[in-house]
Amino acid sequence: MLNNSPFQAAAIVRSRMPANFQPRVALVLGSGLGVLAEQMQDAVAIGFDELPGFPISTVHGHAGQLVMGTLSGVQVVCLKGRGHFYEGYGMGVMTSAVRTLKLLGVEMLFVTNAAGSLRTEVDAGSLVVLNDHINFLPGTPMIGPNDERFGPRFFSMANAYDAELRKLLQATAADKSITLHEGVYIAYPGPNFETPAEIRAFGRLGADVVGMSVVPEVVPARHCGLKVVGVSVITNLAEGLSPFPLSHEQTLKYAAIGAESLIKLILAFLENVAKTPAPKA
Template identity: 60%
Template sequence: MSDVLSAIQAIQARAPGFTPKVGIILGSGLGGLADQVQDAIAIPYSEIPGFPISSVHGHAGTLVLGKLSGTNVAVFKGRVHFYEGHGAGIMSVPVRALKALGAETLMVTNAAGSLRPEVGPGKLMLITDHINMIPGNPLIGANDDAIGPRFLPMAGAYEPDYCERMRSTAKKLSIELAEGTYIAVPGPMFETPAEIRMFAKWGADAVGMSTVPEVILARHCGLKVAAVSAITNLGEGLSDFPLSHDQTLQYAGVAARDLGRLVLAFLEGI
């Protein structure tokens, strides 16, 4: 908890009196939304105690405070992943600091591979549930009852009202929005064709290497969650196109146009 308090103090020193209502974590190649924040105050993660710095291209490592669609937001431009050599709780301080600053909602975005051929690169998928294959989880260890319960129910982790609002918002904007279950894997290698077939049989619709630990942390401390994947590729074995991180960033940029419109309109109703 001391790291969270130190993080809060560092943020408040740069933005006195600012209270975010919504936190937004931007995934690989999706950082452009942070450039639209009005009255922006940008704080490098390196200046906030307990905020981890990513080693991955496409994750800038900056907290941007300000307004989007008239809503006070804290935009996390980049995240750190389990595969970078950290435990599953590496995003604990950012998420818990967000809640302690007064936020009510966490919106999570990511770049993901689709397990459904009809949901191809450049499209968006609303996450309605998840499967966690990342070793461990951020709640392992002693529980702080002041933050959240020891035994956390995960039914409805993705706020049903927010899911419905996302659907209606996408429809109004004529944005094609698939939906389904996201499976989180440790990475950093892409999956084998056999793994993709297995995940599909388990009921997964998209696969990625993030998000679930952040959702667990958010639900534990009482934040409501909305989450959207930017589909950057089809899973291995579903396409002849070779997978690469460059492809991830390229198609995340394509999907980011619709994602930005969707997020801005969604925030108008918060």
């Protein structure tokens, strides 16, 4: 039986949209990054608890709201918070939410998250644009019956993090004198932090940053044809690379520091998006 939650949620969102509102960009705001939604003009917020298929977050720093409005002249939809595999929802924790965004007509998904760095030169407060990922979660969101209304059974992940959008983001960062590293994200189930041995193994696999999210959004986004751009805010060096013990408090503290640069970057990126014509439906 196919899940109609995305259609039900999209209908609710449309009923609350401002007049002539057509979002181009969707943003997923990770730990400590929800402050960006507060900068939106003419914002309308809807709690995840009002939207069928949306996860109710149990994590401090994830508000659980869909907020729509205008940023840098672009109409956007923000997910202020997200669901995680470790909360017990399963790998499909974000699939309905992402499909709802697709039904609302967005052309790209900009995912942000807090992550640990496997490179000592990329320390807390740094920004890393993602160019690929390694999925260390148990399975993928697409396990089970395929919903042909959104995409094919088998689909490519070759350009999961869109190369053109990444170039635009890198050019934007250079123009604003923001240091933007590039790397591969590895998804770890959590909620415990990784062991030093796991971090050493991940480094040998080719990972640059590690976190507990992103993949559950990116896979369904690519399945339904959304372009993806992703940025990790580094909150710590990964376990075994620093003498400091890891904690969620530390994550929120450095996410807030990195968020300052990320907000500046996203606002400038959206200005550049506004200069490009929206693709024809």
